Amino acid sequence: MEEIxxxxxxxxxxxxxxxxxxxxxxGIVGVMVRRNALIIFMSIELMLNAxxxxxxxxxxxxxxxxxxxxxxxxxxxAAAEVTVGLAIIVMIYRNTRSVDVGILNRLKW
Amino acid sequence: MFYSVVLLSIFGILNLFLGFLxxxxxxxxxxxxxxxxxxxxxxxxxxxxxxxxxxxxxxxNVSVAFATIIIVSAMLILPLSRFYFxxxxxxxxxxxxxxxxxVVGAILMVTYENIIMLFLGLETLSIAMYILAGSDKRNxxxxxxxxxxxxxxAFATGxxxxxxxxxxxxxxxxxxxxxxxxxxxxxVNGASPMLYLGLTLVLIxxxxxxxxxxxxxxTPDVYDGTPTxxxxxxxxxxxxxxxxxxxxILSVSFTGIYSVWWITLAATSVLTLLIGNITAVYxxxxxxxxxxxxxxxxxxxxxxxxxxxxxxxxSILFYSLAxxxxxxxxxxxxxxxxxxxxxxxxxxxxxLARHNPFLAFALTVAMCSLAGIPxxxxxxxxxxxxINALEKGLLFLLVVAVLMSAVGIYYYFRVVIxxxxxxxxxNAVADRIIVPKSYAAVLAITTFLTILLGVAPDLLVRYF
Amino acid sequence: xADKIFYFLTFLSLISAMLVIFSRNPVHxxxxxxxxFFCLSGHYILLNAQFLAAxxxxxxxxxxxVLFLFVIMFLNLREDTEPRKGMAAKLAAVVSGGLLLxxxxxxxxxxxxxxxxxxxxxxxxxxxxxNLGRVLFTDFLLPFELASVLFLVAMVGAVxxxxxxxxxxxx
Numbered sequence: 143m144e145e146i147x148x149x150x151x152x153x154x155x156x157x158x159x160x161x162x163x164x165x166x167x168x169g170i171v172g173v174m175v176r177r178n179a180l181i182i183f184m185s186i187e188l189m190l191n192a193x194x195x196x197x198x199x200x201x202x203x204x205x206x207x208x209x210x211x212x213x214x215x216x217x218x219x220a221a222a223e224v225t226v227g228l229a230i231i232v233m234i235y236r237n238t239r240s241v242d243v244g245i246l247n248r249l250k251w
Numbered sequence: 252m253f254y255s256v257v258l259l260s261i262f263g264i265l266n267l268f269l270g271f272l273x274x275x276x277x278x279x280x281x282x283x284x285x286x287x288x289x290x291x292x293x294x295x296x297x298x299x300x301x302x303x304x305x306x307x308x309x310x311x312n313v314s315v316a317f318a319t320i321i322i323v324s325a326m327l328i329l330p331l332s333r334f335y336f337x338x339x340x341x342x343x344x345x346x347x348x349x350x351x352x353x354v355v356g357a358i359l360m361v362t363y364e365n366i367i368m369l370f371l372g373l374e375t376l377s378i379a380m381y382i383l384a385g386s387d388k389r390n391x392x393x394x395x396x397x398x399x400x401x402x403x404x405a406f407a408t409g410x411x412x413x414x415x416x417x418x419x420x421x422x423x424x425x426x427x428x429x430x431x432x433x434x435x436x437x438x439v440n441g442a443s444p445m446l447y448l449g450l451t452l453v454l455i456x457x458x459x460x461x462x463x464x465x466x467x468x469x470t471p472d473v474y475d476g477t478p479t480x481x482x483x484x485x486x487x488x489x490x491x492x493x494x495x496x497x498x499x500i501l502s503v504s505f506t507g508i509y510s511v512w513w514i515t516l517a518a519t520s521v522l523t524l525l526i527g528n529i530t531a532v533y534x535x536x537x538x539x540x541x542x543x544x545x546x547x548x549x550x551x552x553x554x555x556x557x558x559x560x561x562x563x564x565x566s567i568l569f570y571s572l573a574x575x576x577x578x579x580x581x582x583x584x585x586x587x588x589x590x591x592x593x594x595x596x597x598x599x600x601x602x603l604a605r606h607n608p609f610l611a612f613a614l615t616v617a618m619c620s621l622a623g624i625p626x627x628x629x630x631x632x633x634x635x636x637x638i639n640a641l642e643k644g645l646l647f648l649l650v651v652a653v654l655m656s657a658v659g660i661y662y663y664f665r666v667v668i669x670x671x672x673x674x675x676x677x678n679a680v681a682d683r684i685i686v687p688k689s690y691a692a693v694l695a696i697t698t699f700l701t702i703l704l705g706v707a708p709d710l711l712v713r714y715f
Numbered sequence: 716x717a718d719k720i721f722y723f724l725t726f727l728s729l730i731s732a733m734l735v736i737f738s739r740n741p742v743h744x745x746x747x748x749x750x751x752f753f754c755l756s757g758h759y760i761l762l763n764a765q766f767l768a769a770x771x772x773x774x775x776x777x778x779x780x781v782l783f784l785f786v787i788m789f790l791n792l793r794e795d796t797e798p799r800k801g802m803a804a805k806l807a808a809v810v811s812g813g814l815l816l817x818x819x820x821x822x823x824x825x826x827x828x829x830x831x832x833x834x835x836x837x838x839x840x841x842x843x844x845x846n847l848g849r850v851l852f853t854d855f856l857l858p859f860e861l862a863s864v865l866f867l868v869a870m871v872g873a874v875x876x877x878x879x880x881x882x883x884x885x886x
Contacts, residue, residue, distance in 0.1 A: 145839065146837050146839060147717065147761065147762065147763045147839060148716060148717025148718070148761075149717045149718070149720075149721055149761040149762060150762070150763075150837075151717075152717060152718045152721075153717070153718055153721050154828060155828040156823070156824075156826065156828055157721070157725075158758075159823055159826070159828075160820055160823070161725050161728070161729070163816065163819050163820060163823065164729055164816060165728065165729070165732055165751075167812050167813075167815050167816040167819070168729070168732045168733060168735075168736060168812075169732075169736075170812055170815065171736060171808055171809060171812035172735065172736030174808035174811070174812070175736060175737075175804075175805050175808045175809070176736060178741060178792070180741055180783065180786065180787060180792070181735075181736070181741060181744055183783075184735060184736075184744055184745070184748050184783065185735070185736055187748065187775075187779070188732055188735060188736075188748065188751065191751070191752065191755055191775070194755070194767075194771070195755055195758060195759075198758075198759055198762055198764050198767055198842075199758075199762060201764070201841070201842075202762040202763055202764055202841070202842060203828070205836065205837050205838040205839075205841050206841070207841045207842075207846055207847055207850045208850070208854075208855075210764055210766070210767055210841070210842055210847055211847060211850055211851055211854075211855050213767055214767070214770065214847070214851065215855075215858060215862065217770060217771070217774050217775065218774075218862050218865075218866075219862070219865060220775075220779065221774060221778065221779060222865050222866055222868075222869035223869070224779050224782055224783075225782070225869050225870070225872075225873045226869050226872050226873055226876070228782055228783070228786050228873075229872065229873040229876040229877045230876060231786065232786060232789070232790070232876075232877065233876050233877070235790050241790065241792070
């Protein structure tokens with residue numbers, strides 16, 4: 143048996159859960175507070191990173207590799223999402239000269 | 252099922268290569284042939300129960316049936332694209348390839364056995380839809396639809412993934428049967444709070460994508476702004492795949508804690524029915540009305556999920572098939588009317604019956620089916636779902652659903668009245684719409700199947 | 716020692732995450748987000764997930780954030796370009812976020828994690844490339860291959876959306 147990393151010996155797993163919950167909530171607040179589409183998108187990336195941290199922590203504490211493989215997939219999918227999202231944002235900017243989600247509210251009800 | 256996923260992925264790439272050809276004439280028949288091949292390969296899995304690749308995918312009759320609905324609706328929507336792209340520069344092969352890939356994603360959502368496959372399928376389908384929503388590049392409404400759909404979809408993915416991480420923390424597995432095993436042990440030992448939080452967040456994530464109230468607010472704008480052809484795809488394929496995924500995760504993994512989640516789903520379905528139906532009454536645009544109608548149908552389907560029992564899978568299947576057929580008919584007629592009369596409002600349909608009796612008849616059958624009038628598929632769809640709710644004792648759900656169906660008849664029949672009772676205002680509008688052959692074929696098939704399901708529902712139901 | 720590093724990294728990542736959503740200049744937001752990613756990579760190293768730490772830096776900080784930065788500079792966004800939301804809406808968002816955090820923490824506070832790490836069966840090697848690669852290419856081979864379909868969709872879509880059509884503005 144190899145040596146157990148110091149963090150796993152001294153820090154309870156709950157602290158990691160609280161940290162990633164806090165990051166996740168900060169991401170949600172960012173989505174609600176900001177109007178710039180790019181910053182909203184960055185807040186969503188923050189939420190995904192909270193998920194990644196949580197999965198990695200569970201995976202390490204349980205010494206089960208599946209969680210870390212899932213993180214790898216989340217990163218891959220996030221990269222694909224970013225390309226499409228930024229393409230959409232660039233396309234919109236090209237036509238409306240703005241990335242404010244507020245002025246896109248022309249349609250209602 | 253695994254082979255149809257592989258085949259569709261390869262066919263999608265082949266489709267991209269077909270774009271090099273000068274002639275576009277072959278594109279549609281070849282793509283339909285691809286889908287038909289995938290359909291045949293899917294149907295060979297009937298009555299087999301298989302697991303693929305270390306319990307990543309599974310096949311049973313229900314998933315084969317859902318995959319069949321998905322592929323058939325893709326086959327019915329594709330011919331509508333024939334005259335849809337106005338300019339010659341439109342990247343049609345790319346559209347077809349993306350549609351094929353999105354069918355791959357939808358099939359993954361139907362057959363997943365591991366949450367990682369659900370995630371991949373959901374994202375493949377969603378990313379394809381973000382792109383198609385924004386494909387009308389010079390229309391600001393299409394931009395808006397793409398941006399809203401993208402931001403809301405990515406947000407929902409984040410919530411879903413946090414839920415998945417919580418479930419993993421509680422159970423240590425991503426496998427549906429592993430989750431089910433953990434849930435069984437909790438009946439004895441008591442569950443970790445992470446299980447409940449995770450389940451709630453996963454449900455919120457999926458319900459967001461299914462546009463169930465209170466997470467529906469993006470739907471009308473997105474459905475309205477998206478090019479109508481792709482709206483039809485969103486309203487049928489995405490809904491069917493999403494409900495199959497929701498039903499699968501709840502029925503396989505979480506039946507043990509039914510008492511925890513059923514009340515949440517019941518509340519959301521009541522809310523969805525109320526909001527969807529009542530707001531639909533106030534719409535002036537037929538397309539927006541269809542968007543709200545898709546929200547309200549999500550509410551009916553959610554009743555079947557809430558009343559989880561022996562027969563609820565067959566009623567979900569029947570309902571999604573009936574809903575899919577009727578929705579494809581309405582969108583096909585909408586495309587024709589919009590192209591020829593330049594309008595999506597109800598008044599654009601004025602006097603359609605006089606000049607195009609076939610179109611008017613097809614749309615009337617579709618509206619009857621959506622409203623749940625007897626002799627159409629939608630009637631038996633609602634009937635089976637109400638029976639489910641009754642068996643489970645969900646009386647208040649039943650009352651709300653019946654009342655809201657009555658409201659539904661009002662707004663579905665507005666367009667019928669416009670077609671049959673109202674004369675057209677001026678002569679220019681009254682010109683006869685020339686129905687292309689591909690549209691006529693699709694409309695004939697969907698109308699025939701809708702009536703067939705309404706007359707002889709046993710043809711389908713006895714298999715489940 | 717490890718716990719001191721943990722507290723430091725936690726503090727830094729929370730502060731920089733806050734700064735991401737509250738700084739007015741989009742470029743600053745991106746830079747703070749990169750700082751957050753580096754802190755998270757530090758956490759991954761503490762958790763003995765070296766592979767993910769490296770991939771996090773390469774993919775997130777290296778590729779995704781550079782893409783963001785590129786788009787922001789490309790579109791020439793400055794702080795004055797973003798209209799502000801009203802104070803009431805902001806306050807409501809922050810309060811509801813705080814309540815959400817409170818609820819989630821209260822729900823998770825009672826979660827008993829002590830049974831999870833069993834020292835007898837602990838394996839410190841699971842986060843290394845060798846082990847993860849083996850798992851990825853055996854158990855998770857199918858999702859790994861199907862991720863390529865996802866990438867193909869994203870690639871085709873990005874090209875399709877990014878290409879200028881006749882009649883569209885150049886820039």
